[in-house]
Amino acid sequence: MxxxxxxxxxxxxxxxxxxxxxxxxxxxxxxxxxxxxxxxxxxxxxxxxxxxxxxxxxxxxxxxxxxxxxxxxxxxxxxxxxxxxxxxxxxxxxxxxxxxxxxxxxxxxxxxxxxxxxxxxxxxxxxxxxxxxxxxxxxxxxxxxxxxxxxxxxxxxxxxxxxxxxxxxxxxxxxxxLKYDVLLEWEANANIIKSSEFFRYLNSEQVNRASALSFIKTYQPGDHVVGDKLGNIDYGHFMIEGKVNMIERLILLRSPNRYGQNFTYKLYDGKSTLKKNQSLVDKFMKVCDFLGNSCFNIGECITNKDFIADKQTLVKCLCVPKWYMYETEILKWWERTRIDIEHVVPNTNVVFQYFIAGRLHTSQLNDLITKKRKKSENHLKAKNSMLPTSCLLLPSNANWLDKHMNL
Missing domain, CATH: 2.60.120.10 (Jelly Rolls)
Structure with a gap:
């Protein structure tokens, strides 16, 4: 047989x-x-x-x-x-x-x-x-x-x-x-899920399923967490502890002025043909931090963005499959959270303007993001906001990119 x-x-x-x-x-x-x-x-x-x-x-x-x-x-x-x-x-x-x-x-x-x-x-x-x-x-x-x-x-x-x-x-x-070993992991996942504002409407069966499909991952200081085509991109990341920096890569078209002594920059659209003496350069900006009960990579655009564990902290994240979130009817407000994150985090054009300005008024930027957070939190009516905690827009040390992206 x-x-x-x-x-x-x-x-x-x-x-x-x-x-x-x-x-x-x-x-x-x-x-x-x-x-x-x-x-x-x-x-x-x-x-x-x-x-x-x-x-x-x-x-x-x-x-x-x-x-x-x-x-x-x-x-x-x-x-x-x-x-x-x-x-x-x-x-x-x-x-x-x-x-x-x-x-x-x-x-x-x-x-x-x-x-x-x-x-x-x-x-x-x-x-x-x-x-x-x-x-x-x-x-x-x-x-x-x-x-x-x-x-x-x-x-x-x-x-x-x-x-x-x-x-x-x-x-x-x-x-x-295996059952005893896996149950210990599920219990740890379930405790995190039950304590999260995002999953508060799940019933016991849905919590069990989310616990089985998810996993907790620990990142050392400076580790790459997730980014454009890197890491667990099919999983939403929910912060448990630590701090994560979001770094955006600006792809810029650099052109010399008529005297060839200084350069002008503009965002590259990916289509334009380079003229004589023009070149493409990468600039990296630390845009914001994620702490506490915040979440990221839940569906927002992360093109040319990378999330890096802060150099001073150990980071733990609960990683939940995106497909599970999309198919679970009771979690449809996930889309609303995604929209609020995109509203709070400055878009590429804003990041570029601060790069061009050359002056970094961090306190003013934090005031701006605080106002946006309050507006979004009122909309979400959530006790613990899942939005980024501060907007920095600082030039970033890109040493980690040599290791993770071979640039």
């Missing part, structure tokens, strides 16, 4: 070209250098657990990289212990892997193939239940974790579009190996 169910990937591999007496040497070499799962990895997950070695499982974990989302919460030892119990499964096209409202049994990691996520809804006009497409799942995606973790019925169905190869972890193995 095992051979028949896995015939698709077995027949694709040219095992007959490897002499039997060289198989062990070939296997070790393949496991050491593999960049993706090989047939030897797959055979490892098909074999009985007691015949697997730690060396083989470590190789699988290395190739998978991130793997299941909750792997970020686990030690390497726990991940290897769980993967030691995983199995490898193959399904043909048009097969239901999971069905809506069924009890959870397994969670899956997609090694190869494409699947579709379906949800049954009642059509009042046609007086019948219809299946609608939620999204497609591809290689490297995972599914089935939430139901296994919380022991709740499946909320969607998953169907294969092509022949698929999956790594499977059963609910029993998950509970036996």
């Amino acid at each position: 095992v051979m028949i169910s896995n015939i698709e990937w077995l027949k694709d591999e040219q095992l007959n070209h490897t002499p039997i007496h060289l198989m062990e040497v070939t296997t070790d070499k393949t496991l050491d250098t593999a960049l993706e799962l090989t047939i030897f990895h797959k055979l490892t997950l098909v074999r009985p657990r007691e015949l697997r070695t730690s060396y083989e499982i470590e190789s699988i974990v290395r190739v998978l990289g991130t793997g299941f989302k909750f792997f970020e919460l686990l030690s390497q030892e726990k991940i290897i212990g769980l993967m030691m119990k995983a199995t490898y499964k193959c399904f043909g096209p048009n097969r239901f892997i999971l069905k809506q409202d069924h009890k959870p049994q397994n969670m899956y990691y997609i090694v190869k193939g494409q699947l579709i996520l379906l949800k049954n809804i009642y059509n009042e006009v046609l007086n019948k239940i219809e299946s609608i497409e939620v999204c497609k799942l591809n290689e490297g995606d995972t599914f089935g974790e939430n139901a296994v973790m919380f022991d709740t019925p499946r909320k969607t169905s998953v169907k294969s579009l092509t022949t698929v190869e999956l790594i499977c972890i059963s609910q029993d193995d998950y509970i036996e190996t």
